[in-house]
Amino acid sequence: xxxxEQHPSTLSVQEGDSAVIKCTYSDSASNYFPWxxxxxxxxPQLIIDIRSNVxxxxxxxxxxxxxxxxxxxxxxxxxxxxxxxxxxFCAASTGGGADGLTFGKGTHLIxxx
Amino acid sequence: AAxxxxxxxxxxxxxxxxxxxxxxxIPRHDTVYWYQQGPGQxxxxxxxxxxxxxxxxxxxxxxxxxxxxxxxxxxLNMSSLELGDSALYFCASSSGRWEASQYFGPGTRLLVL
Numbered sequence: 001x002x003x004x005e006q007h008p009s010t011l012s013v014q015e016g017d018s019a020v021i022k023c024t025y026s027d028s029a030s031n032y033f034p035w036x037x038x039x040x041x042x043x044p045q046l047i048i049d050i051r052s053n054v055x056x057x058x059x060x061x062x063x064x065x066x067x068x069x070x071x072x073x074x075x076x077x078x079x080x081x082x083x084x085x086x087x088x089f090c091a092a093s094t095g096g097g098a099d100g101l102t103f104g105k106g107t108h109l110i111x112x113x
Numbered sequence: 114a115a116x117x118x119x120x121x122x123x124x125x126x127x128x129x130x131x132x133x134x135x136x137x138x139i140p141r142h143d144t145v146y147w148y149q150q151g152p153g154q155x156x157x158x159x160x161x162x163x164x165x166x167x168x169x170x171x172x173x174x175x176x177x178x179x180x181x182x183x184x185x186x187x188x189l190n191m192s193s194l195e196l197g198d199s200a201l202y203f204c205a206s207s208s209g210r211w212e213a214s215q216y217f218g219p220g221t222r223l224l225v226l
Contacts, residue, residue, distance in 0.1 A: 032213040043218060044156060046216060096211040100158030100169050101156070101158060
């Protein structure tokens with residue numbers, strides 16, 4: 001089955017700086033890669049996703065890049081703000097057929113004021 | 114916009130008891146997924162349904178079963194509960210079998226004593 005590795009497990013950045021979280025996956029059949037933000041005790045919130053036919057996608061301060069050859073994808077957050085503090089999960093799936101997501105272990109992002 | 118609804122939000126059970134969790138997907142979403150998230154863990158995929166048929170199966174214990182009804186709501190039935198079943202249980206929904214974006218509900222927090 002699919003295995004998703006996520007790094008780092010904790011990331012502390014100064015407010016206004018950029019944050020980058022990286023993930024690798026093992027199953028070459030995976031072609032859908034979402035990112036979720038989860039605050040303590042709350043639901044995972046879909047913040048951005050990308051399919052394998054696209055190398056990069058951007059939404060305001062958030063961007064995701066995908067290198068399908070190397071099987072890795074990254075989340076980039078620019079101009080970080082205190083409300084960006086949360087746990088971020090990357091995930092992978094075949095992107096259809098009602099397939100479940102395989103998640104990484106999560107990154108605790110801390111924005112220092 | 115309407116979101117995924119889960120009930121109950123909190124549930125306390127004794128070991129060996131049974132529990133039923135309910136999920137009402139976003140209107141016009143016909144695909145439902147169930148995930149289990151232990152404390153400090155990533156969500157683990159359990160099972161999914163599309164048009165009332167089981168579609169994908171993850172790490173769902175044999176003691177658990179689920180189904181999707183004609184109005185697309187889904188129920189997760191958990192029997193012979195164990196202490197290790199204490200977790201957050203999330204339901205997610207998507208619109209159509211080949212639409213990958215999954216939107217999570219607020220979760221049911223299950224505590225087994």
